[in-house]
Amino acid sequence: MIGVLGVSGLAGFWLAWGPRYAQDAPIPPQPPAFGAQDSSFRAREVGTPITLFVNFDGVELGSCSPSNSKKDCHWYNNEPIAAFSGDLQAKVAILDAMRRHTDHYGVQITATRPDHGDYAMVVYGGTEEEFGALGSAPSGDCFDSRPNEIAFVHLDGEFASWIVAGSTTALHEAAHTWGLDHIDLESEIMFPAGDNSPTSFDDRCHRIVGDTDLTDGEPSCAEINTSSCGSAGQQNSHLVLSELFGPAYVDVSPPVLELTAPRDGEYFQGPASFDVVLEIRDDLHPQSYTMWTWYGDGPRPADSTTTLSPGFRVEALPIGTWSFHVAVADEAGHEAQLDFEIEVGVDPPPDPEPDGCRSGGAGPRSPMATILPVLLAWRRRRR
Numbered sequence: 001m002i003g004v005l006g007v008s009g010l011a012g013f014w015l016a017w018g019p020r021y022a023q024d025a026p027i028p029p030q031p032p033a034f035g036a037q038d039s040s041f042r043a044r045e046v047g048t049p050i051t052l053f054v055n056f057d058g059v060e061l062g063s064c065s066p067s068n069s070k071k072d073c074h075w076y077n078n079e080p081i082a083a084f085s086g087d088l089q090a091k092v093a094i095l096d097a098m099r100r101h102t103d104h105y106g107v108q109i110t111a112t113r114p115d116h117g118d119y120a121m122v123v124y125g126g127t128e129e130e131f132g133a134l135g136s137a138p139s140g141d142c143f144d145s146r147p148n149e150i151a152f153v154h155l156d157g158e159f160a161s162w163i164v165a166g167s168t169t170a171l172h173e174a175a176h177t178w179g180l181d182h183i184d185l186e187s188e189i190m191f192p193a194g195d196n197s198p199t200s201f202d203d204r205c206h207r208i209v210g211d212t213d214l215t216d217g218e219p220s221c222a223e224i225n226t227s228s229c230g231s232a233g234q235q236n237s238h239l240v241l242s243e244l245f246g247p248a249y250v251d252v253s254p255p256v257l258e259l260t261a262p263r264d265g266e267y268f269q270g271p272a273s274f275d276v277v278l279e280i281r282d283d284l285h286p287q288s289y290t291m292w293t294w295y296g297d298g299p300r301p302a303d304s305t306t307t308l309s310p311g312f313r314v315e316a317l318p319i320g321t322w323s324f325h326v327a328v329a330d331e332a333g334h335e336a337q338l339d340f341e342i343e344v345g346v347d348p349p350p351d352p353e354p355d356g357c358r359s360g361g362a363g364p365r366s367p368m369a370t371i372l373p374v375l376l377a378w379r380r381r382r383r
């Protein structure tokens with residue numbers, strides 16, 4: 001596929017420096033307002049932080065205009081889009097790269113749908129071949145007055161491993177919903193063509209272009225360009241993002257950690273083997289977490305594990321009453337701790353659990369699980 005000229009006249013063309021793909025698929029003109037909208041809608045306050053939700057989970061969008069992330073509706077791309085096929089490691093790598101590109105601005109990037117507040121959504125799914133470009137987005141929203149718009153990244157399939165392009169395309173398309181235009185610097189995120197080469201937001205003024213032939217473009221936001229560049233036809237992406245969202249987003253909230261399985265106080269027949277399945281919520285989830293696990297009354301061990309999905313496996317736990325402790329820290333160093341007890345005895349559990357809860361050894365096993373097989377060596381407290 002690389003460098004093949006003229007697939008549908010859009011994809012895989014050569015520019016002077018090599019194979020590049022159109023960033024944006026052509027989209028139908030935005031119709032007048034219709035469909036589900038948020039009755040409490042207010043334009044965003046300039047200079048305040050924004051949340052960007054990267055939706056890797058697949059979506060079927062209803063019809064509305066303008067697009068609305070909270071209502072899952074748009075005026076195009078109303079066919080179902082499948083979940084991104086990449087694994088958790090790929091998703092976190094994409095999110096990490098996006099966070100590095102935006103670490104000067106008040107942009108909170110998450111792959112968990114927010115349950116309150118305004119958020120732009122990037123649907124990450126579908127292929128370049130299918131859509132004819134790396135992504136698409138509504139544009140023209142000067143000062144991001146419609147904060148809940150929806151954009152698209154089409155890097156599944158043969159480009160599913162394109163982490164660099166995943167991050168820069170998601171930001172390119174999100175930036176269109178924030179009112180940014182294309183500029184004529186090829187190393188910039190807002191250049192109208194791209195591939196898996198690194199780009200970034202530049203802190204200089206560049207000419208606004210309308211297409212991949214780099215002809216002059218019509219500015220979406222003459223006012224912000226004139227104030228930052230002295231010319232309506234130039235854009236300084238760094239200054240625009242700084243003005244829209246204010247300084248760096250700071251993570252001040254600790255994660256929330258919950259025990260999914262086993263239940264606190266659950267009884268097993270010894271020797272007991274089971275997965276400890278945890279649910280974690282954080283304003284920057286998913287990300288890389290530091291995890292400590294220990295038993296009994298002792299202090300937290302110095303040794304920790306780095307994991308994308310906290311949880312671990314216990315093997316051959318002998319008879320006794322065992323108190324477990326798990327502590328998890330997010331990338332900003334905020335911690336949460338969870339404590340629970342497990343009973344292990346000689347007899348089998350009295351009856352099958354009426355609610356269908358599993359006991360002993362069943363259940364999903366996390367691919368990142370830490371195995372703790374040498375519990376016999378631990379100090380334990382018998383009943």
Ligand SMILES: [Zn+2]
Binds near residue numbers: 023172176182192
């Ligand atoms: Zn674009």
